[in-house]
Amino acid sequence: MSSDQAKSPPEQPAQPAAVPAYPPQYSGAHYPQLPPGAYPPPYYTYTPLANDPNHDPNAPNGPPMPYLMAFPPPPPGMVYAYAPPPPVPGQGMPYPYPPPQGLPAAPRPKRKQVKMACTNCAGACKRCDDSRPCERCVKYGIADTCVDGTRKERKKGIKRGPYKRKSKFGSNEAAFPTASSAPTGEASTEPTTTPAPTYPPMPESYYPYYYPHPGYPAPGHEVPQPNGEAVANGNGHPMPHPYYPLHPAVYPSYPPYSHPGPVAYAAPPAMMPPPPPPPDVNGKADDTVTAAPKSKKKRKVGEDGAPKAKKAKATNGEITNGVGPTAVGSSHTNGTAVNGVNGAADQRHVVSSA
DNA sequence: CCTCTCGGAGCCTAAAGTCG
């Protein structure tokens, strides 16, 4: 179904009820060169999938890799962890385990909108496409009424107050910590003069983690560039990945990927998470931050408090609101009644009392 | 269970404001 393409990514597989013991190859003993005591075991590795860009083609199952890694170096305070591999038929979940519900999952893909929904889809608040008749109108047998509406012209001459200057690291003036701002809490005296490093977007199905600070590289792997090529050092050998295994004592491990502890992951002590955006003067949601969970919507009720009657069903059993030529699509978030796409009065969401 | 409604989050982009 085409409307599924914009839906949330599929849920991660359910976490196994029982957490079996980790096999020895998933212990921190893999990394003897780590500073003694700095990152004591256990920490675990995850063998990359064959389609993983870090997968070693010369090793059928790839080299063991720490589950926490930075590729390329992420913004301070963040590392990327591999997404869980798919379950192995007959063997269940491989290591590590999938993240639990509530783990900050990969950002959902941006919703894509068509330039102009047809009048039917607009009225029904349903997904449209660029073809005419659109897929939905064809499906409902109303292809003959599948036409574009007309957009209202934007208002002009509306005066605004002075603009707030945004940080380069977010949509708000509270900047995300930069590489030059010490995660250890040192205050930078020049918060805005250092050119901001640019970071690639977090790969899909990766998970954000915090790391304490760089400096504990794990065994070498190539450091692929965004184009997928590896960077070699002066000797022609691949540069190691900047891995940052977490110190379980300081930064409690995330259960599914590390020591089976109960601690949900949080920002390191010296590295505060990106601050919540200040309330927008207009109350408008900031697209760059995770929105709060939607509030439970309340059913629209009539003057007497009784639920408004549904529109009568069409005889063909298909939807009746918004599919006809009088259906309109217009803003309904600002509370202003405006003309619909056909110039008719806004009948959207108006329920017939008949 | 399925269909339909519709609140409101999210997206696009033009207008207003700022900067060099």
Added chain:
DNA sequence: GACTTTAGGCTCCGAGAGGG
């Protein structure tokens, strides 16, 4: 004039109600 920020206008996701 180019760039940035804001917000108007719109799309459409997805929870919830109600019907079959």
